[in-house]
Amino acid sequence: MAKENRKKTPQELEEPIVKLDVDYSTVDTDPKKERPFGREYPQSRSRMPEKQLFEFAEYRPQDAERIGYSNYSYWKSVLQNFLKKKPAVIMLCVFILLFIFTYVAEWISPYKVAELQQDNNSIFLLPSSEHWFGTTQAGKDYWVITWYATRVSIGLAAMVAVGQIVAGTVIGLVWGYVRKLDRFFTELYNLIDNIPTIIYMTLIALMIGQSVGIMAAAMIAFGWLGTARNVRNLVFMYRDREYNLASRCLGTGLWRILFRNIFPYLISVIVLRLTLAIPGTIAYETTLSYLGLISEEYSLGILLKNSRDYFLRFPHMLVFPAVIVSIITITFYLVGNAFSDACDPRNHV
Amino acid sequence: MLKYTLKRLLQSLVTVLLIVSIVFLLMRLLPTDYYFREDELMKFTDEQKNERLEAEGLLDPPLVQLGNFFRNMVQYQIKKGRSYSLDQYIYAKLSGQGIDNPKNAKATWAFNLGISRRIQYGQPVQKVIGEKFAISMKIGLISLAVALVLGVVLGVLQARYKDGVFDHVGTAYTVFVNAVPHLVSYSLILIIGNQIFGLPAVYSSRDEFRSLILPVICLAMGSTAGYMLWMRRYMVDELNKDYIRLAKLKGLSSTKIMFRHVLRNAFVPLAQYLPYSILLTVGGSLLVESFFAIPGMGPMLSQAIPRYDLNLVQAIVMLYAGLGVIGVFLGDLLMCLFDPRISLVGKGEAR
Amino acid sequence: MSENSRLETVDFDARAKQILSQEPILSARDVEVTFSLRGNKLVAIRRASLDLYEGETLAIVGESGSGKSVFTKCFVGMLDKNGSITHGSIMYEGEDLTHYTEKDWLKIRGRKIAMVTQDPMTSLNPLKTIGRQIQESVELHQGLKGAEAKRETIRILEAVGIQEPERRYKQYPHEFSGGMRQRVVIAIAVACRPQILICDEPTTALDVTIQAQILDLIRRLQKEQGMTIIYITHDLGVVANVADRVAVMYAGQVIEVGMANEVFFDPWHPYTWALLSALPQLGVKGEKLPAIDGTPPNLFNKIQGDAFAPRNRHALNIDFLEEPPMYEVTATHQVKAWLRDPRAPKVEQPKAIMRLSETQNDKGTDPNAYHPHLDPNRETLVEVKNLQVTFGTGRKKFVAVDDVNFQIYKGETFALVGESGSGKTTIGRAIVRINPVSGGEVLFRGQRVSGRISKAMDTQVIRSMQMIFQDPMASLNERAKVDYIVSEGLINHHLYKDERDREDKVQAALSEVGLLSEFSSRFPHEFSGGQRQRIGIARSLIMQPEFIVADEPISALDVSIRAQVLNLLNDLKKSRGLTYLFIAHDLSVVRFISDRIAVIHKGRIVELAESEELFYHPLHPYTKALLSAVPNPNPYVERAKKLLVYDPSVHDYSVDKPQWVEIIPDHFVYGNQRELDGYRQEIAAKK
Numbered sequence A: 001m002a003k004e005n006r007k008k009t010p011q012e013l014e015e016p017i018v019k020l021d022v023d024y025s026t027v028d029t030d031p032k033k034e035r036p037f038g039r040e041y042p043q044s045r046s047r048m049p050e051k052q053l054f055e056f057a058e059y060r061p062q063d064a065e066r067i068g069y070s071n072y073s074y075w076k077s078v079l080q081n082f083l084k085k086k087p088a089v090i091m092l093c094v095f096i097l098l099f100i101f102t103y104v105a106e107w108i109s110p111y112k113v114a115e116l117q118q119d120n121n122s123i124f125l126l127p128s129s130e131h132w133f134g135t136t137q138a139g140k141d142y143w144v145i146t147w148y149a150t151r152v153s154i155g156l157a158a159m160v161a162v163g164q165i166v167a168g169t170v171i172g173l174v175w176g177y178v179r180k181l182d183r184f185f186t187e188l189y190n191l192i193d194n195i196p197t198i199i200y201m202t203l204i205a206l207m208i209g210q211s212v213g214i215m216a217a218a219m220i221a222f223g224w225l226g227t228a229r230n231v232r233n234l235v236f237m238y239r240d241r242e243y244n245l246a247s248r249c250l251g252t253g254l255w256r257i258l259f260r261n262i263f264p265y266l267i268s269v270i271v272l273r274l275t276l277a278i279p280g281t282i283a284y285e286t287t288l289s290y291l292g293l294i295s296e297e298y299s300l301g302i303l304l305k306n307s308r309d310y311f312l313r314f315p316h317m318l319v320f321p322a323v324i325v326s327i328i329t330i331t332f333y334l335v336g337n338a339f340s341d342a343c344d345p346r347n348h349v
Numbered sequence B: 001m002l003k004y005t006l007k008r009l010l011q012s013l014v015t016v017l018l019i020v021s022i023v024f025l026l027m028r029l030l031p032t033d034y035y036f037r038e039d040e041l042m043k044f045t046d047e048q049k050n051e052r053l054e055a056e057g058l059l060d061p062p063l064v065q066l067g068n069f070f071r072n073m074v075q076y077q078i079k080k081g082r083s084y085s086l087d088q089y090i091y092a093k094l095s096g097q098g099i100d101n102p103k104n105a106k107a108t109w110a111f112n113l114g115i116s117r118r119i120q121y122g123q124p125v126q127k128v129i130g131e132k133f134a135i136s137m138k139i140g141l142i143s144l145a146v147a148l149v150l151g152v153v154l155g156v157l158q159a160r161y162k163d164g165v166f167d168h169v170g171t172a173y174t175v176f177v178n179a180v181p182h183l184v185s186y187s188l189i190l191i192i193g194n195q196i197f198g199l200p201a202v203y204s205s206r207d208e209f210r211s212l213i214l215p216v217i218c219l220a221m222g223s224t225a226g227y228m229l230w231m232r233r234y235m236v237d238e239l240n241k242d243y244i245r246l247a248k249l250k251g252l253s254s255t256k257i258m259f260r261h262v263l264r265n266a267f268v269p270l271a272q273y274l275p276y277s278i279l280l281t282v283g284g285s286l287l288v289e290s291f292f293a294i295p296g297m298g299p300m301l302s303q304a305i306p307r308y309d310l311n312l313v314q315a316i317v318m319l320y321a322g323l324g325v326i327g328v329f330l331g332d333l334l335m336c337l338f339d340p341r342i343s344l345v346g347k348g349e350a351r
Numbered sequence C: 001m002s003e004n005s006r007l008e009t010v011d012f013d014a015r016a017k018q019i020l021s022q023e024p025i026l027s028a029r030d031v032e033v034t035f036s037l038r039g040n041k042l043v044a045i046r047r048a049s050l051d052l053y054e055g056e057t058l059a060i061v062g063e064s065g066s067g068k069s070v071f072t073k074c075f076v077g078m079l080d081k082n083g084s085i086t087h088g089s090i091m092y093e094g095e096d097l098t099h100y101t102e103k104d105w106l107k108i109r110g111r112k113i114a115m116v117t118q119d120p121m122t123s124l125n126p127l128k129t130i131g132r133q134i135q136e137s138v139e140l141h142q143g144l145k146g147a148e149a150k151r152e153t154i155r156i157l158e159a160v161g162i163q164e165p166e167r168r169y170k171q172y173p174h175e176f177s178g179g180m181r182q183r184v185v186i187a188i189a190v191a192c193r194p195q196i197l198i199c200d201e202p203t204t205a206l207d208v209t210i211q212a213q214i215l216d217l218i219r220r221l222q223k224e225q226g227m228t229i230i231y232i233t234h235d236l237g238v239v240a241n242v243a244d245r246v247a248v249m250y251a252g253q254v255i256e257v258g259m260a261n262e263v264f265f266d267p268w269h270p271y272t273w274a275l276l277s278a279l280p281q282l283g284v285k286g287e288k289l290p291a292i293d294g295t296p297p298n299l300f301n302k303i304q305g306d307a308f309a310p311r312n313r314h315a316l317n318i319d320f321l322e323e324p325p326m327y328e329v330t331a332t333h334q335v336k337a338w339l340r341d342p343r344a345p346k347v348e349q350p351k352a353i354m355r356l357s358e359t360q361n362d363k364g365t366d367p368n369a370y371h372p373h374l375d376p377n378r379e380t381l382v383e384v385k386n387l388q389v390t391f392g393t394g395r396k397k398f399v400a401v402d403d404v405n406f407q408i409y410k411g412e413t414f415a416l417v418g419e420s421g422s423g424k425t426t427i428g429r430a431i432v433r434i435n436p437v438s439g440g441e442v443l444f445r446g447q448r449v450s451g452r453i454s455k456a457m458d459t460q461v462i463r464s465m466q467m468i469f470q471d472p473m474a475s476l477n478e479r480a481k482v483d484y485i486v487s488e489g490l491i492n493h494h495l496y497k498d499e500r501d502r503e504d505k506v507q508a509a510l511s512e513v514g515l516l517s518e519f520s521s522r523f524p525h526e527f528s529g530g531q532r533q534r535i536g537i538a539r540s541l542i543m544q545p546e547f548i549v550a551d552e553p554i555s556a557l558d559v560s561i562r563a564q565v566l567n568l569l570n571d572l573k574k575s576r577g578l579t580y581l582f583i584a585h586d587l588s589v590v591r592f593i594s595d596r597i598a599v600i601h602k603g604r605i606v607e608l609a610e611s612e613e614l615f616y617h618p619l620h621p622y623t624k625a626l627l628s629a630v631p632n633p634n635p636y637v638e639r640a641k642k643l644l645v646y647d648p649s650v651h652d653y654s655v656d657k658p659q660w661v662e663i664i665p666d667h668f669v670y671g672n673q674r675e676l677d678g679y680r681q682e683i684a685a686k687k
Helices: A061-066 A074-084 A086-108 A142-177 A179-193 A197-207 A212-239 A242-249 A254-290 A300-307 A316-343 B002-027 B038-043 B046-055 B062-071 B086-094 B125-160 B165-179 B182-196 B208-239 B242-250 B254-282 B286-291 B297-304 B310-338 C012-020 C068-073 C102-108 C130-142 C146-159 C165-169 C178-190 C208-225 C236-242 C260-265 C270-277 C351-357 C424-431 C455-464 C482-493 C499-512 C517-521 C529-541 C559-576 C587-593 C611-616 C621-629 C635-640 C673-686
Strands: B074-078 B083-085 B107-111 C026-037 C040-052 C057-061 C083-092 C113-116 C196-200 C228-233 C245-250 C253-259 C327-330 C333-335 C380-391 C398-409 C413-417 C439-444 C465-468 C547-551 C579-584 C596-601 C604-610 C659-664 C667-671
Touching (some): A074 A316, A142 A179, A142 A254, A212 A254, A242 C465, A242 C529, A300 A316, A316 B165, A316 B182, B002 B310, B083 B086, B182 B286, B208 B286, B242 C130, C012 C253, C012 C260, C040 C083, C057 C236, C113 C178, C130 C146, C130 C178, C146 C165, C196 C208, C208 C236, C208 C621, C253 C260, C253 C270, C380 C424, C398 C424, C398 C579, C413 C587, C455 C482, C482 C499, C482 C529, C499 C517, C559 C587, C579 C587, C596 C611, C596 C621, C604 C611, C604 C621
Parallel strands (some): C040 C253, C413 C596, C547 C579
Antiparallel strands (some): B074 B083, B074 B107, C380 C398, C380 C439
């Protein structure tokens, strides 16, 4: 049939020719107007006789508008991707159980942290049914000490991590968005960042004190830098996007632009930094404890420090706190990385 | 280029001086008791203390003390004679008074950062640090060389065989090293090295080689993981870029693309942090050295702090600040050498 | 110099004969490409077939998502990792390319089939010299080494029109402009003398004048090297310029293919009709453009029947049920539309298509149209006086806009046309106070609104002047619901009585731009480009502005969507009495929509006139060059046009200082005394 049509202009064909031009000024394109389903409703077409199949169908603008939707949801994809990372999910469950157990442990043990006494008859006992984790150089029960220290360390880490991230985010947002302050914060950053943090910690320990509270405050005071810079660089990416210009055109104020327009884009990065700040803080705490900058009776760092002199002969001093510390830090490290992978839209494949 | 270099150098110097000043002034807030040895504190009366402080200028207003500190930082020292600060020396020369050196004794220019009062009583600080610095540098440089070679090579291999077995093993290693606190992993290495291979658990100068193996492993372990991680990440980033697609379209095989295009481009961002990390490693790892009782910079700081040896702490801070600032500066310079897009002259893009 | 004056016929019939007499060199049959995306299957190419003949230029046209790029990537084995060819064959030199391994591809890629990619700014290795990057290709495929290879590289650099090739050889990509970089990318592709060259939107990222030069270059190289070219583009003007044959793609299928004259003048697929008639070039000023509603289909869903059916105003019932077969119109022209079936009603093509074949591309304008600037009582709404905008400070200072003057009258559409980096967007942003002004002033209703102004004045400016942005993907906050986005202005200034009132206002604004009321609770990512752009318009409308700066509002949109937005802007102008500053780079669009046009070059306005006047009597050489480069969707006209290249060095402003002069009423031009005299003579000669 194709050969038949060749060279023929429409005018040569015998049948009446339909003019297809639509007067666009009169076409009712109001998509809000509901049109009743006519005989052209797609499902009914399959039963049409052939002649009717080749008739013009009614045009419905809503159908045209409707076909393009995407059902993609960012956070749903993030969650789906995250749940696919089995090691991270398993470790997260383990951690949650472990955290709950720090409270249970003391309760099921005959010893209580507050009541521990120096006992020279029972120093360096190996784990037994009496002392489940053995005893310390002072003859104290290591089980309750270890779990108590775990709770202290997790609390400290959580506090410091949240403090660092909150401070870092707020400073980073302002640093990135307010052009006039860029220079000031950059210089401040360079000034602080050029020197290893351990030096500052040293000075603070020396000048102010070595209690956990002071050290936590110090860790926050010097720990916001990384987050702030990260946030600032991201703000740079979003700052001059057109939707922010649009907000400025509409007269939106600084803080609302920061928290409604920019902050939501940074959540994935912030959560990542938060999860990574926890193992970072715990590791840092052990280092500081080891260097003698924190004076606290029990924390995982202190336990590890105390074990250094004995663990070659009494490995239980090292093993229990080391295993717990490692579980916590590896969990958050894995969770953080899995989350950041899940947040990357390129991985939403 | 030269102009930029000088400008940056000057900036760095200002930064260091600023930090030193702040630290110096902060130190002056501490009680004056810390200027005495522990035994002196016991036996001195308040008057004796005051006399000493007066004599050493420690009761002057802090800003005056700071000025003196900078004035006396560089000295012309005559053996068994007096010392001249820089301005005194110049004045003596210019005014025709001449240098007071009757016996023609040996005279040298030297840094003067004060004396250690508690760790090594009476010793100039720079001398105390100097001895320790040598050993820290040795360990630092060895471990850094090991880490750099291993880290870059392994990182490249990981990127090359991305998602393969080797990549996963490498990633597991970096996760382990980064996630587990160093104190724990050092303990692990110590146990394995000591119990299985019989290596010494603490440093001894008699058996230096063998006793340095574990510390070097510990130091290298962390930075290897760092270099691996970043090298792999930068390589993968580069591999996703448009120009790699064009190189592939040219008909280049993926091996050639790796070596001719990706490797160098991925190394550039790494290069920027190289000098900084070298200088810091050289400065000594506090933890490793304390852990293995190596008489380097590390333990010195942790000894000086609880004993409040102020001059020593101050000098160490200055050293670290200097190293850090120089490291950042060198990193920027290195970056310019590698990346033609960065022009230090600030001419902007040519069209 | 008028572009319509000299018509040179391209003999498409002879080319058709030539093509019919030979076997295809590359033949793709029923190719299906599937991607796995977020656990779903996306069929990007749905059994598409295409033949390629030796020596021809085949253009593949389609909107984004039509699969044109994916389809051709199959010819060089460059599909993304998550995609694979799941059906069909691609025959080349007796082998089926669909079975090729990465190792096999090394024999073909670059050597026989080369490709020029879209974005020249990111396609070159920033750390290697231009010379090395081309030489790599020369060494690999021509077997040359060392000095010999270098000599060949320099020859190629010269061949692609790069001056001082020896010096340029040693330079890095960042020292090249966009157009120059694209020449380098082309040099790399042709260095190995491939048989087939695939150009994937090679000029989309470039300015029109540069685009015209690159098209010329490709055409010249094709002639010299006897290459066969596949040219992928969404721009029908470019197609008209380069193509011997055209394939139109929609939703992963080739729906119409034929010689260029057949597809342009005698198309038979309703989508091709729609695409052509939606071109603003073919629109009649003051009338609605025949827009295509909706958006291309989501390929995640299974498509029943003809994919275009829901948007097709001329769909038959069967279009919703069965996929049409390929019908042959002529031996070289096939179309996949039920309308060609003998059982279908016999139809005539729409008027706009007929209009295209009238070679005079002069649609005429409504003589009764109202032009606000001709009104004796015209009212100046916005006035820009000696405007200067600079960026940076000290040595890095850069003057983006200098000494700009114009008035915008109430009720008119004033267009600002220029290339990227000319400062047109900067002017728009300076007027709405996003960019600070460093010199001169902006007046709104006679009051100064630039620089430091009172808080009350600032609020007033915000309420009466709004902006519509270029990129609908970037101009909406992805993390906020449409409801918040649209009512942001209301919230900022408390322009509502209560929550109920605010919601009503949002609904009113949405319906005014033709969006459903249920959209207000959704997030922007659920919408297509055209819908997003309308959300952006609703956001500005809610402030009840008098004046809107429209910054390239359609340039980031697909061809089929553009008409929707242009129609909407025109409707709003009528219903609300709005005044627009319409910023664009595309003169053809501007001619359709605007009353007066200002042409800007390097931060200076060089010419300003009523739009038809500017098209017929351009004076400034830059305006002439710009006009000559505008692609025309008529292949005969487009191919015959003479390209003028603007060389700024023709102006000698060293002694005789240039001025901004109203040379005849309402026609301004920038030039010195000598040039102005020349322009006056030109005007006199024409009359």
